[in-house]
Amino acid sequence: MKQLLVLFTGGTIGSKKQGAGIDVDQSGTYSLIDVYLNSTRQRDDSILHTIQPLNLLSENMTTDDWIVLAEAIRGVDTALYDGLVITHGSDTLAYSAAMLSYLFANSSIPIVLTASNYPLEDERSNGLRNFSNAIDFIADAGLPGVFVVYEDDQGNAHVYLGTRITQAVSFTDQFGSPYGVPYGTMENGAFSWLEHGRNPTPEALLQPAAQSSLVWEPTSLRLDSNVVYIKPYPGLNYSYYDFSLNRPKAVLHDLHHSGTACAIAEGPYSLPQFIAYCIKLGIDVYICPIRDQSDSLYSSSLRLIEAGAIVIEKLSVEAALTKLMLAYGLYGDKAEAKAFAIGSSLYYEHNEAFNHI
Template sequence: MKQLLVVFTGGTIGSKKQGSGIDVDGAGSYSLIDDYNNGEHQRNDVQLHAIQPLNILSENMTTNDWITLAAAIRRLDLTLYSGLIITHGSDTLAYSAAMMGYLFAGISIPLILTASNYPLADERSNGRRNFANAIAFAAQEQLPGVFALYENDTGKALVYLGTRITQCASFTDQFGSPYGIPYGTIVDSRFEWYPHERNPKPESLRSSSKSTWIWDEGSLRLETSIVYIKPYPGLNYDYYDFSSNQPKAVLHDLHHSGTACAMEEGPYSLPRFIKACRAQGIDVYICPIKDRSDSLYSSSLRLIEAGAIVIEKLSVEAALTKLMLAYGLYEDAAEARAFATESILYYEHNEV
């Protein structure tokens, strides 16, 4: 009998309709186990246990909640379980999956985050199927690592590496992944790896050396003073006044071609903004860039010449969470920069 631990954090999968809205419910999470044990997907070789370190809607997730969640997992005796399943809200699941991927890069059992598009009582909900598929993946594959699992709008249960899932799209409620490459699918309750040159083979996850960096529960700190900026036509950088409240770093998103406004002067000039931040001792990172060794647009080069630090091959979700971790771990900015740009913790670079 395989022992699996369900780690409830709230979210839609643990919510109920209350009046005209949807909110977390004290019994909503645990009813998911009852539904599974009495449903058509129930496995006879699995016994489920549960803890609930958090009970929040995921849009309310903070770095302190990540620390609470990580500490609860860290205290477990993982030799007692064949896998962990974290039920989570869909709004911030991609960020939480990346952070858990970094913090538990060396985990010896599968850790799977999953969610639901609607509360379980709604007939449109995919929550029961996502939960059942996560259990099947954990019980059958015993594949060590951090994953996310979610059924898409065509009914495919997609499996993602924790650091390679991107935010849900607003109108379709669908998660994505860099290059559109999931790690695999669940078909008839069995995992099928998606063969691609960018995807590590399952046997490499089983045989790869464990993460060499170690974090301590008592001193784990995630930096909240990271400012994230998304480009758009007419973005006026004069509104970003850091004279009285200075962040440790800025992560500036880019258009799909790795560009942003590169005019030399004026309030819309990103090079001007980068130089102003550098003068205040604020690191400015740009992401995503697929590969900086490839031919870049001249506007991208001007951003780099102005002093922007390139984070290449990472999604924005993976980059932002890594910066929170880097600047939380290191007081020295040079060490934080090296950690953010040079280390590889858990397949966050979108290549094998």
């Protein structure tokens, strides 16, 4: 029999409609188990155990909550279980998946996050199917590491590596992945790996030395939220970012799809001028995403680099932001934090090509 531990954190999958709104509900959380056990999706070869480290809507998630969740996972005797399922809200699922991937890159068992687009009692909900597919993935694939299982609006159940899922978009609630390449799919209870040059093989995931493990202890784990994330748009006025009194440790500046942002020489709309301002205050400025820094870049991208921006290449913004929070929490020295952020590889966060034999 497969022994699985379900960790509830709240979110829509553990919510109920309450009046005019939707909110987390203690009974709503555990009703997921009842619904599953009374459905045709129940597996006869699996036994579910449960704990609830958190109970909140995921939009309210903070770095402190990540630490609580990480401590709960670290406290699990993995020798007793074939895998962990983490129910989570969809709003910040991609960020949590990336953070847990870094912290548990060397997990010996599957850790699978899943969510729901609507509360379970809503007929539009994919929550039961997502939960069932997460259990099926553990039972069928048994691959170690951190994953997300979530069904799209066409009924396709995708499996994502935890560092390679991007935030769900508005209106359709659909998650994405860099290059549009998920790790695989679930169908009729079975996992099918998507063979692609950018996907590590399942055999690679079974190699414990494939990725470097991170050494941390629950009592000393620090995740630093002193990172400001800025998204570019026409007319972004940097003069509103006054860090003279309260300074972040780092700024992560998003880029347009071509790896660019406003690169005029000076003025309130000038990112190079803003980068210089931050550097003068001792604030590191990172830019992301860039596919490959060695590839041909637009002149505006080069101006940002010349101004002192630090490039995080081949990572999604979600993976980059969480890695910076981890880097500046782990290291008090800025040079060490920078080296960790751009030089380490923990769990396939770099969307690079593999040479499959």
